[in-house]
Amino acid sequence: MALTRNILDLRKRKQTIEKGGGDKAIQKQVSMGKLTARERILAIVDEDSFNEYDMFVEHQARDFDMDKKVLHGDGVITGTGTIFGRPVCIYAQDFTVAGGSLGLMHARKITKMMDHALKLRVPLIGINDSGGARIQEGVNSLAGYGEIFFRNTLASGVIPQLSVILGPCAGGAVYSPALTDFVFVVENISKMFITGPEVIKTVLGEEISMEDLGGAKVHSEITGNAHFYALSEKECFKQIKELLSFIPWNNGEKARSYPAKKPKRGYKIQNIVPNDPSQPYDVRDVIKSLVDESYFFEVMEKFAPNIVIGFGRLEGDTIGFIANQPKYLAGVLDCDSSDKAARFIRYCDAFNIPIITLEDMPGYLPGVDQEHMGVIRHGAKILYSYSEATVPKITVVLRKAYGGGYIAMNSRHLRADFMFSWPNAEIAVMGPEGAANIIFRKEIMNAEDPDKMRKLKVKEYKEKFANPYVAAAKGYIDSVIEPEETRKTLIHAVNVSKNKHDGRPKKKHGLPPF
Amino acid sequence: MTKEKKKRNKSLIVSGQKFYTQLTPKFESRTAWEKANPKHLRAIIPGNIEDIVAVEKKRYKKGDVLLTFKAMKMLNTVLMPFSGVVKKIHVKKGDVLTKNQLMVEIE
Numbered sequence: 001m002a003l004t005r006n007i008l009d010l011r012k013r014k015q016t017i018e019k020g021g022g023d024k025a026i027q028k029q030v031s032m033g034k035l036t037a038r039e040r041i042l043a044i045v046d047e048d049s050f051n052e053y054d055m056f057v058e059h060q061a062r063d064f065d066m067d068k069k070v071l072h073g074d075g076v077i078t079g080t081g082t083i084f085g086r087p088v089c090i091y092a093q094d095f096t097v098a099g100g101s102l103g104l105m106h107a108r109k110i111t112k113m114m115d116h117a118l119k120l121r122v123p124l125i126g127i128n129d130s131g132g133a134r135i136q137e138g139v140n141s142l143a144g145y146g147e148i149f150f151r152n153t154l155a156s157g158v159i160p161q162l163s164v165i166l167g168p169c170a171g172g173a174v175y176s177p178a179l180t181d182f183v184f185v186v187e188n189i190s191k192m193f194i195t196g197p198e199v200i201k202t203v204l205g206e207e208i209s210m211e212d213l214g215g216a217k218v219h220s221e222i223t224g225n226a227h228f229y230a231l232s233e234k235e236c237f238k239q240i241k242e243l244l245s246f247i248p249w250n251n252g253e254k255a256r257s258y259p260a261k262k263p264k265r266g267y268k269i270q271n272i273v274p275n276d277p278s279q280p281y282d283v284r285d286v287i288k289s290l291v292d293e294s295y296f297f298e299v300m301e302k303f304a305p306n307i308v309i310g311f312g313r314l315e316g317d318t319i320g321f322i323a324n325q326p327k328y329l330a331g332v333l334d335c336d337s338s339d340k341a342a343r344f345i346r347y348c349d350a351f352n353i354p355i356i357t358l359e360d361m362p363g364y365l366p367g368v369d370q371e372h373m374g375v376i377r378h379g380a381k382i383l384y385s386y387s388e389a390t391v392p393k394i395t396v397v398l399r400k401a402y403g404g405g406y407i408a409m410n411s412r413h414l415r416a417d418f419m420f421s422w423p424n425a426e427i428a429v430m431g432p433e434g435a436a437n438i439i440f441r442k443e444i445m446n447a448e449d450p451d452k453m454r455k456l457k458v459k460e461y462k463e464k465f466a467n468p469y470v471a472a473a474k475g476y477i478d479s480v481i482e483p484e485e486t487r488k489t490l491i492h493a494v495n496v497s498k499n500k501h502d503g504r505p506k507k508k509h510g511l512p513p514f
Numbered sequence: 515m516t517k518e519k520k521k522r523n524k525s526l527i528v529s530g531q532k533f534y535t536q537l538t539p540k541f542e543s544r545t546a547w548e549k550a551n552p553k554h555l556r557a558i559i560p561g562n563i564e565d566i567v568a569v570e571k572k573r574y575k576k577g578d579v580l581l582t583f584k585a586m587k588m589l590n591t592v593l594m595p596f597s598g599v600v601k602k603i604h605v606k607k608g609d610v611l612t613k614n615q616l617m618v619e620i621e
Contacts, residue, residue: 204560205610280535330526330533362528368547434530
């Protein structure tokens with residue numbers, strides 16, 4: 001029967017295409033410790049849920065003998081599937097086909113998926129493993145990149161966009177991940193840079209390995225380009241799913257709710273924060289003592305560790321946490337930490353995730369390098385993001401809130417909904433020592449024993465001003481609470497804010513200090 | 515509680531108060547600021563020396579060409595910023611320079 005013959009022919013065609021660049025190329029991919037593009041997609045989506053499209057797409061390049069070359073799927077696999085039973089759009093570049101190089105049709109397959117994801121209001125997951133532009137296709141490959149970047153921008157803030165870097169991602173290609181919400185990298189496998197080690201060597205004579213220039217560690221610790229770092233692809237896929245469990249499928253929805261669970265008993269909130277404001281502790285322990293099952297899913301763990309960002313749940317609902325981390329750099333705000341927190345605040349705001357801020361911060365990091373790097377405009381980003389955000393915004397002052405930092409960390413003045421403070425908190429224009437030195441300068445200078453007088457005046461200032469009651473007396477703090485009441489108070493605050501409705505003046509867009 | 519390798523805390527002064535905390539590698543590897551010396555001409559971007567016109571110990575007027583420097587596929591002429599004597603030329607034709615590398619010293 002003709003139909004049978006046609007079906008057999010279809011199967012044969014599919015089989016050939018599914019081989020990608022062929023056995024030899026697949027062997028090479030495997031020998032580099034990498035999974036194939038198809039294996040990656042199948043490992044991420046629910047079993048039997050992947051539907052591939054544009055399998056039979058062929059490239060249209062004619063120059064440089066390209067017309068004689070067959071590139072299966074044009075080096076990229078695209079399709080839809082489900083994760084937790086909910087739809088996603090996904091694509092994976094296939095390094096075994098012409099090094100995963102991006103030509104026009106390759107890009108068109110990706111942009112078709114992006115258009116689908118945006119119309120269907122579902123997350124887009126892009127797996128990058130590509131040598132870069134397909135040089136033989138010239139300006140057409142540039143067109144391809146541009147069309148991807150444009151769609152990344154259109155979809156930004158509407159659907160979640162996840163970039164998974166599982167191989168090289170160099171030159172212009174890096175800008176698609178940079179425009180997306182979350183970037184995942186894997187040790188020894190991910191490599192991202194604008195100009196590679198070869199170019200740097202010829203132009204500058206500087207020798208550097210790919211790993212040292214743009215490896216997974218570099219982007220997780222130094223540049224801040226990556227949000228999640230994993231030791232293996234398997235761990236990376238687990239992180240992707242965990243992230244998706246915390247976020248909504250689009251900006252018109254709320255994140256999925258889970259059954260409410262209590263925090264683990266090991267975290268004793270009243271014992272974590274030392275009374276002495278100069279002593280460090282790990283603020284993540286405070287978060288863990290508040291959230292369901294003490295489970296905190298941290299974002300950008302290694303970059304700017306002086307601020308902690310991530311997701312946790314309160315009675316089953318997703319919350320975005322932002323917390324100063326006294327363990328590193330005393331929890332100051334600086335260029336990097338402001339940048340890190342500001343982007344996360346905007347993410348939560350775009351996707352209807354309430355924000356809880358845990359504050360314990362001495363101010364902005366002093367230094368010429370900070371000033372010259374532009375701590376003014378970077379620091380302004382955090383003010384901008386908090387002010388702009390209209391999701392429920394709740395702050396707990398754990399220990400100290402001095403100066404500009406007090407204003408920046410979601411203060412009442414930036415329209416926080418609820419401001420709580422622990423009783424030991426110091427909320428003041430600056431630290432007691434600095435303040436006493438200025439206010440009582442004359443008394444200290446003219447005293448017989450200036451040191452003794454200084455100590456006396458610092459003590460006096462501390463008693464009078466370094467507490468939460470001055471701010472509470474003015475209504476800047478709504479309630480002073482005991483540490484053990486914090487979870488209960490926060491759950492109540494989030495629950496009463498469920499139907500929060502707040503707006504900002506209509507505008508084309510604001511001008512955040514990029 | 516979160517368990518990690520114990521690292522020694524160092525002190526950091528912010529807003530006139532001393533805090534005990536860990537320093538990040540990025541913070542510790544920051545470079546100290548130095549005032550720029552107008553008598554030192556440095557490469558403002560990486561590139562290489564195409565040609566050297568200037569001669570050591572010779573007097574030049576403001577605006578005289580000292581050397582040409584190729585960077586990002588562009589030829590740039592480096593001019594004498596003020597009248598004076600070239601004390602030392604630290605580069606030679608063909609040299610590949612990194613950003614901030616000293617090219618010419620003026621007396």
